[in-house]
Amino acid sequence: xxxxxxxxxxxxxxxxxxxxxxxxxxxxxxxxxxxxxxxxxxxxxxxxxxxxxxxxxxxxxxxxxxxxxxxxxxxxxxxxxxxxxxxxxxxxxxxxxxxxxxxxxxxxxxxxxxxxxxxxxxxxxxxxxxxxxxxxxxxxxxxxxxxxxxxxxxxxxxxxxxxxxxxxxxxxxxxxxxxxxxxxxxxxxxxxxxxxxxxxxxxxxxxxxxxxxxxxxxxxxxxxxxxxxxxxxxxxxxxxxxxxxxxxxxxxxxxxxxxxxxxxxxxxxxxxxxxxxxxxxxxxxxxxxxxxxxxxxx
Numbered sequence: 001x002x003x004x005x006x007x008x009x010x011x012x013x014x015x016x017x018x019x020x021x022x023x024x025x026x027x028x029x030x031x032x033x034x035x036x037x038x039x040x041x042x043x044x045x046x047x048x049x050x051x052x053x054x055x056x057x058x059x060x061x062x063x064x065x066x067x068x069x070x071x072x073x074x075x076x077x078x079x080x081x082x083x084x085x086x087x088x089x090x091x092x093x094x095x096x097x098x099x100x101x102x103x104x105x106x107x108x109x110x111x112x113x114x115x116x117x118x119x120x121x122x123x124x125x126x127x128x129x130x131x132x133x134x135x136x137x138x139x140x141x142x143x144x145x146x147x148x149x150x151x152x153x154x155x156x157x158x159x160x161x162x163x164x165x166x167x168x169x170x171x172x173x174x175x176x177x178x179x180x181x182x183x184x185x186x187x188x189x190x191x192x193x194x195x196x197x198x199x200x201x202x203x204x205x206x207x208x209x210x211x212x213x214x215x216x217x218x219x220x221x222x223x224x225x226x227x228x229x230x231x232x233x234x235x236x237x238x239x240x241x242x243x244x245x246x247x248x249x250x251x252x253x254x255x256x257x258x259x260x261x262x263x264x265x266x267x268x269x270x271x272x273x274x275x276x277x278x279x280x281x282x283x284x285x286x287x288x289x290x291x292x293x294x295x296x297x298x
Contacts, residue, residue: 006194006195007190007194007195007196007208007209007212007213008194008212008213009194010077010118010190010191010194011061011077011079013026013211013212014061014062014063014075014077015061017211017212018063019044019063023207023211024041025204025207026204026207026208026211026212027039027041027063027065027075028040028041028203028204029187029202029203029204029205029207029208030187030204031067031073031075031116032203033183033184033187033202033203034116034130034169034184034187035114039067039073040067040068041065041066041067041068042065042066042067042068043065043066044063044064044065045064045065045066045072045100046064061076061077062074062075062076062077062092063075064096069112070111070112071111071112071113071114072096072100072111072112072113072114073113073114073116074092074093074096074113074114074115074116075116075118076089076092076115076116076117076118077118077120078117078118078119078120078121079120079121080121081121081122081123085117085119085123086123089115089117089168092115093113093115093166093168094166096111096113097110097111097113097166108155108156110164112163112164112166113166113167114166114167114168114169115166115167115168115169116169116171117168117169117170117171118171118173118191119170119171119172119173119174120173120174121172121174122172122174122175123170123172126172126175127175128172128175129171129172129173129174129175129176129188130169130170130171130172130184130188131168131169131170131172132167132168132169132170133167133168133169133170134162134165134167134168135161135162135165135166136161136162137161146161147160147161148160148161171188171191173188173191173192174192176188176189176192178192178193180197180200183200183201183202183203184202186200186201186202186205187202187205190205190208196208196209267288267289267290268290268294268298270288271284271288271290271294271295271298272298274287274288275295275298281295281296
């Protein structure tokens with residue numbers, strides 16, 4: 001049986017490769033499968049997390065695109081668990097709306113924002129691997145849904161209220177069982193495993209397989225990519241070590257208060273080790289959640 005090559009991870013592709021107009025089709029293929037409509041990207045928008053240096057945070061990466069319907073689509077890849085992640089994506093969509101609303105224009109010009117989140121951790125409790133969130137207004141007494149009037153439909157060029165508000169897609173890769181039942185699953189398989197099977201037929205997947213072949217990197221690109229992968233493994237290890245150590249010390253001090261104190265001690269011990277290893281305070285703060293001031297006094 002032929003072994004498929006490992007492909008460049010999607011987060012690195014977003015950061016380095018998919019910004020080129022020549023490769024828009026790969027993003028368009030993925031988004032078209034997820035949103036069940038043909039997507040055509042007009043442009044890549046500025047995004048604060050797409051930095052190139054090793055010292056910048058590597059836990060997450062995102063890209064903002066505008067399609068030919070003037071919608072803003074945020075695609076984010078997140079590796080480490082964050083308890084307040086749901087609030088973070090709310091903030092990101094709100095910020096995108098305000099950033100792209102010109103001064104002195106009516107609110108009818110507010111951009112539609114779609115947030116697509118590719119998660120390498122379990123966000124909450126659930127047994128699915130793709131969740132979709134929209135805004136609806138339901139009557140408290142008769143449970144009917146509020147609808148747009150004909151005038152509003154013409155004004156907004158939309159059919160329902162949910163079309164006006166941000167939409168959220170949460171893709172929990174760890175919940176996917178690696179069985180591709182349709183073309184969207186084929187994309188999810190690629191996102192999780194960094195491989196594309198020969199039998200896959202989803203739009204632009206073959207282009208992705210050709211473009212994201214690790215073996216086609218030059219030596220400099222390969223070195224930068226391998227360093228990035230090492231960073232991700234290191235961060236995952238630091239998070240896991242901190243969590244486990246905190247729980248162990250927490251048991252000794254008591255179930256409720258003890259876990260909190262033990263976790264804090266574990267974080268501090270991990271931070272000390274990272275300082276001794278020569279990691280700068282800003283990176284330690286990003287990984288552990290401690291403040292720079294706390295780290296300076298360790």
